[in-house]
Amino acid sequence: MLTDITAARDAALTQIAAAATLDEVALLTTRLAGKKGELAQLKTKLGALETVEEKKAAGQAINEAISTVGDSLDTQREVLSSAALAEQVESERIDLTEFTKRPARGHAHLVTQAWERLEDVFIGLGFQVVEGPEVETDWHNFEALNMGDGHPARGEFDTLFVDHIPPEGNAGETLLRTHTSPVQIRTMLESEPPIYIVAPGRVFRRDTPDATHMPVFHQIECLVIDRGITMADLAGTIEAFTKAFFGAGFNSRLRPSYFPFTEPSAEFDIQRPNGEWIELGGSGMVHPNVLRAGGLDPEEWSGFAFGFGIDRMAKERHGVEDIREMYTNDIRFIEQF
Numbered sequence: 001m002l003t004d005i006t007a008a009r010d011a012a013l014t015q016i017a018a019a020a021t022l023d024e025v026a027l028l029t030t031r032l033a034g035k036k037g038e039l040a041q042l043k044t045k046l047g048a049l050e051t052v053e054e055k056k057a058a059g060q061a062i063n064e065a066i067s068t069v070g071d072s073l074d075t076q077r078e079v080l081s082s083a084a085l086a087e088q089v090e091s092e093r094i095d096l097t098e099f100t101k102r103p104a105r106g107h108a109h110l111v112t113q114a115w116e117r118l119e120d121v122f123i124g125l126g127f128q129v130v131e132g133p134e135v136e137t138d139w140h141n142f143e144a145l146n147m148g149d150g151h152p153a154r155g156e157f158d159t160l161f162v163d164h165i166p167p168e169g170n171a172g173e174t175l176l177r178t179h180t181s182p183v184q185i186r187t188m189l190e191s192e193p194p195i196y197i198v199a200p201g202r203v204f205r206r207d208t209p210d211a212t213h214m215p216v217f218h219q220i221e222c223l224v225i226d227r228g229i230t231m232a233d234l235a236g237t238i239e240a241f242t243k244a245f246f247g248a249g250f251n252s253r254l255r256p257s258y259f260p261f262t263e264p265s266a267e268f269d270i271q272r273p274n275g276e277w278i279e280l281g282g283s284g285m286v287h288p289n290v291l292r293a294g295g296l297d298p299e300e301w302s303g304f305a306f307g308f309g310i311d312r313m314a315k316e317r318h319g320v321e322d323i324r325e326m327y328t329n330d331i332r333f334i335e336q337f
């Protein structure tokens, strides 16, 4: 009897070891280890044994064989299922290395970068960003800014006139704005003081391109209108802007100058940490005539304005020698910034 049990167990183990799929293991589980399996069947022969000891020993041997076969089935099931999983993983594998060579990614142009950073810095200082039209009326661009017909300062602007007549303009009095200052007038007419705005945008002049000039370039205008604004507020704002934009090692200064739309007027310069001074833009206290053109009473309101070229600033900041390089869109140049 005991030899039969051992033989049945060994035969079972051999079959299990030979099982190549989980389905086969499932079949063997019912056939070998189930209640009606081959080993369990051996129990029916226990009655034929003579002594109690023999029955006991044989019964124990059958139970041990069943448990050994059960363990072997478990092991085989695990081996096959991890192999099946490994196979599935392998077959569903995605080769991610093919994505490591991505197409080159672009970035904002250096003038756009400067423009956006300027907006960020001024927003941080409490200003709002506004925009005005690029096609302007003679009135907004000159007249309202205290440059009447025949004012000599008009000549300095090399204006480009256009045939297009905007809703509020007259024929022959429509132009591409020569500076962002007309946004001062539009803002005063459209909103109530206190006004704290910056207006970045494109401006146009009839210039032949050279290392320092382009017929299309960018400016940013700053306008403050409130009660009791003085030249000290202008100087303080320019100083705060200089440090916030260029860095703590930079200084600013105002130099007496002349603009028809500010009185007094000043040009402002910034000083690099190495002591070198760079001209940045124009500024001054908003002229009473300009306040009046904007619908404001100069007895009640005062303000300052300043404006400067964004392109020139980006050029200085990055040490670009020829401003034309910024617009030829040669990728080898552009990708350096």
Ligand code: PHE
Residues within 6 Å of the ligand: 178, 179, 180, 181, 221, 259, 262, 281, 282, 283, 284, 305, 306, 307, 308
């Ligand atoms: N609009 C002037 C220019 O283009 C700059 C400026 C702005 C000067 C505001 C004074 C006040 O040169």
